[in-house]
Amino acid sequence: MRLSDYTDYCLRVLMYCAAHPGRLVTIAELAAQHEVSKNHLMKVVNDLARQGLLETTRGRGGGVRLLPQPADIRVGEVVRRSETDFRLVECFDLSRNACVLTPVCRLKSVFGAALAAYFEVLDGVTLADISGPVVPADQPAVAFAGRVAAGRQPVSAPVSRRRAALKPEA
């Protein structure tokens, strides 16, 4: 049970842009930061631009920037759009379902409810909650914790002291 690398990069590209507001981020910069090929990131960036999440500027001095405010981008929505396979059990895929238990079984409903609970958490968190702005090291970033539905597993909002390692903005 894992998310695709594609979804991982979609989230990280959006987070990187959110962490560098007010300037264009280049594909070369994203590729270097994430140690992934420019071609792979081009697809990610183009898909996010098509969804209206990024604005791209071509040519010399060009790059990408976040179009909506980070607080208006829900993590759940990004994951829902980028993941193509939610086949939790065979019967999720009706075209391939050969299971003879289907008539009497409630497995599909159970996994459907579990998936809804999963997205309920992700829909309660926005890009602003997870990616910035960078706060001073002595000031804990707890903004998003309150958004996670009460009664869930306690969520820590780690603020690392290593953030100085991040490249300074151009």
Next chain:
Amino acid sequence: MRLSDYTDYCLRVLMYCAAHPGRLVTIAELAAQHEVSKNHLMKVVNDLARQGLLETTRGRGGGVRLLPQPADIRVGEVVRRSETDFRLVECFDLSRNACVLTPVCRLKSVFGAALAAYFEVLDGVTLADISGPVVPADQPAVAFAGRVAAGRQPVSAPVSRRRAALKPEA
């Protein structure tokens, strides 16, 4: 984001045994019912036996049967034991994590909370809730619905009229 076929078969083998109490189920029967090779199912059955969920009897007239009561087997526990990869985002895998955003990002916490919510639903459901006993077609099987945490997406408990298609018990 999908579960492995292995987990799917673990659940279905347990459900099939729960739906056929009081007799031994053969590997050949499971293989025929699920249209999957005997070798593949042997691994599933052996792993479930090692976990104390199935009892296996070798030789002529042998087969497998559920060891605990279906009400004592939590779906969440079966999934937790059979899935080996919960790498929802890169930073879940510390050995491979090259993300420069890690210090300032709360993505891992968010996906950790989402995964906890997912398992909270699965842990609230037992094998008894999803696999039987087979009830008359005019009597809706709603037992498990009440177990799914209140406030979650409504869960339907489909009772198909096609259950007559199930092989009669030997």
